[in-house]
Amino acid sequence: MNLRVEQRALAQSDQENIVVLGPSPADEGFSSVSTEGAYKILGVRPGLTISIFDMVIGADFVGRFSTEPCVAIDFLFEASGQGWLLGTAGEKLSSIPYRPGRIYIMAAPNGAVGFYDVPIGTRFKGLDIRVDITLWQKLGAGDILSSLDENHSLHMACGNGTWVGILPVPPQLLAVARALFDSAMVESDDLAFEARALDIINASIAAMRKAQPAVSIPSRDRRPLQRARDLMIAELARPWTLGELAREVGLTEKRLKSGFKGMYGFAVYTFLQEQRLLEARRLIEAGTVTVTQAALAVGYGNPSHFSQLFLRRFGIQPSKARQPVESKI
Structure with missing residues (x-):
């Protein structure tokens, strides 16, 4: 495997061991793939990890994934393929196409299991921010979780207790995400990295709270x-x-x-x-x-x-x- 993997805590994070809330290159699905590129998992603070990735997918990038209870915010700069939420019996529920230029947000207060299928040769580039439920509540956003259903105007898919939506992509937020990605790749100031991450989380919370349920649609x-x-x-x-x-x-x-x-x-x-x-x-x-x-x-x-x-x-x-x-x- 030619995928360069790094995992570290930010200098100011007070973490000895990073708890990875979502998929990791250490998972079996990654290790058997001839994938090239870079994948970094950064521990920002307890309950907050960020994965930065720029990969060219090798063969057979198909399989299951699971995540701990968390809220995930994903920017995809380059992507193709799709994923599915899985039900309790492993059946495919809602389909989630992977497309560049989107911000996906997944709320999985009880954890989630899914399935992915990414074509060979796809460049998969982006970042994945994972906030555990305890920290999400401390940030004052716990009430949002109860309003996330298929009537929410940002809704894209849901099933088995997990909700997925697509957030608006204002240019200023995209600029912050690109700066976050670039700073992680060149190992710049950890404090600036954390500040950008918190800006993205705050903007995502505001977008979710601002969006009104579309209750009048049959x-x-x-x-x-x-x-x-x-x-x-x-x-x-x-x-x-x-x-x-x-x-x-x-x-x-x-x-x-x-x-x-x-x-x-x-x-x-x-x-x-x-x-x-x-x-x-x-x-x-x-x-x-x-x-x-x-x-x-x-x-x-x-x-x-x-x-x-x-x-x-x-x-x-x-x-x-x-x-x-x-x-x-």
Whole structure:
């Protein structure tokens, strides 16, 4: 295995032994895989660990995972594949597609068991913040756990006592996450690392608390609305129309429009534009495509119009968004 693994406590953390709350490269599923890259598990303080990973997946990256009781916040910068929550008998419940540019949050107050399937050759890059339930409650967020169900507007999947949602990705929060990732890879100031981690946790708590339950949406419409969201994310360059999307998911245009707004807080086209611009920014910052190529990749055939939308959304021209070459791992 060519995966470089490191596990350490931050200098100020007062931990002799790090309790890893989630999956670890020491697990059997990792050790049998010819995976390349780096994986770091950092003990920030008792009840708070952060995993930083940048891996190219080898063969047969398929298997079960388990987690201790915790709340997990995951940023995926590069990803593919999917996971499932598992029931008490090991049956697959809700599917969770792994997609770049998303923030996933998983609340598992009693722990969770799942299953993952990541294609060979996938670059899996991101960070995983795990907060145990005791610390989550000390942070004043214990009440949020009781409001997390399929009616919550951030809901993506749930089952067997575990809830998974997708959080909004404001540029400032993404910038903090990238800075956290970079600082971990180059071993910079541990105090700055902890401060960034707490900023992300605080922003996640605020987003979960701000989101209002979408109580007025009929239960029969929830799954089609989730599918509409996932279809748009999966095919950002497709010239979607409301009629076409409604037919794809089996809803009338009226139910799609009203239900989507109520469930996700965005009109359909507003959501699509937001996801397109976020993905375009990710592509440009990665430095692998030109601005025009990024625009075309997410469905904008007019580079000038794309630049105007990008400037209005992020406050900078797309040509200025390209980051310096990333630190090597």
